Amino acid sequence: xxxxxxxxxxxxxxxxxxxxxxxxxxxxxxxxxxxxxxxxxxxxxxxxxxxxxxxxxxxxxxxxxxxxxxxxxxxxxxxxxxxxxxxxxxxxxxxxxxxxxxxxxxxxxxxxxxxxxxxxxxxxxxxxxxxxxxxxx
Numbered sequence: 049x050x051x052x053x054x055x056x057x058x059x060x061x062x063x064x065x066x067x068x069x070x071x072x073x074x075x076x077x078x079x080x081x082x083x084x085x086x087x088x089x090x091x092x093x094x095x096x097x098x099x100x101x102x103x104x105x106x107x108x109x110x111x112x113x114x115x116x117x118x119x120x121x122x123x124x125x126x127x128x129x130x131x132x133x134x135x136x137x138x139x140x141x142x143x144x145x146x147x148x149x150x151x152x153x154x155x156x157x158x159x160x161x162x163x164x165x166x167x168x169x170x171x172x173x174x175x176x177x178x179x180x181x182x183x184x185x
Contacts, residue, residue: 066112071097072099139178
């Protein structure tokens with residue numbers, strides 16, 4: 049794993065350099081919810097990330113040890129991306145971002161069920177997400 053060059057000793061700054069841009073967090077979100085994804089599946093997300101940005105963010109997340117590449121079981125031309133333990137440790141942050149957004153913006157219907165699960169039992173939701181992802185490591 050490549051050593052990350054830090055701009056400062058501030059933990060917030062360090063964290064933002066590792067995963068703090070919007071595209072990286074959306075990739076982490078997708079991998080958290082879908083467990084494993086191909087490049088093509090990530091490219092089809094609702095936010096319509098440009099392919100050059102997606103490739104750069106995947107490389108950065110991999111270099112920072114947040115995701116890893118796996119061989120695709122059905123195609124040698126494809127790879128699967130999956131969160132590492134370091135990436136999975138971002139689950140509570142992603143949950144909190146979701147709950148913060150729910151408080152300050154209108155949430156589309158298709159996302160409300162997930163937020164209801166988070167609100168009903170946040171700790172249980174996080175624990176279950178870890179369990180599901182760990183079973184795929």
